């Protein structure tokens with residue numbers, strides 16, 4: 001069995017940070033072997049992938065359905081260390097939701113501000129995205145940005161093309177429900193081998209990738225408590241019923 005993660009700390013303090021801020025970075029915890037296998041797998045997907053992200057169509061594209069196009073990526077869905085991580089945050093009762101390649105090639109334009117839906121009206125149903133930033137990122141080079149506290153609003157309808165637009169629309173006058181501080185944009189950075197956990201309702205966007213930067217190799221695995229339909233659940237019927245080791249009871253909607 002591949003060793004996926006090095007030892008990491010995800011105790012009460014880190015979980016409280018995830019709940020208060022909406023995301024939590026676990027820097028450098030992917031093993032070197034996992035990084036090299038992930039880079040190869042994401043390279044295979046990149047050859048098939050549209051150059052600028054996974055598109056907004058309902059098509060079954062290699063980026064959106066990455067695990068269905070690559071056996072190694074599929075094999076991680078039920079990896080005990082990944083499930084342990086997901087369950088330690090979500091509790092025991094979880095389902096797999098999706099596995100999307102988020103490779104960003106040189107000159108990738110980045111991604112506007114948005115959040116994702118899941119049971120918007122029921123905070124007891126939680127949905128966690130686990131990002132593998134295999135070769136990391138700098139804030140201004142295909143970097144993730146987020147608004148700490150935004151997930152607590154469970155508002156999946158926010159859209160803004162730029163920071164300025166977000167600032168003068170949705171962010172205007174909003175305060176963090178727990179700390180009372182004004183909500184603000186945070187630009188993250190991640191060293192290679194970093195895992196970032198993010199609640200699905202966290203507002204986030206991505207900065208453009210530099211014109212001569214190497215490809216950012218990234219994949220996200222998402223898990224949730226069952227209970228509602230999920231719009232992000234990109235999984236074919238064949239894949240749902242495929243006998244992947246470790247995924248027993250994980251693949252159905254409910």
Ligand SMILES: [Fe+2]
Nearest residue numbers: 114115116204
């Ligand atoms: Fe997103």
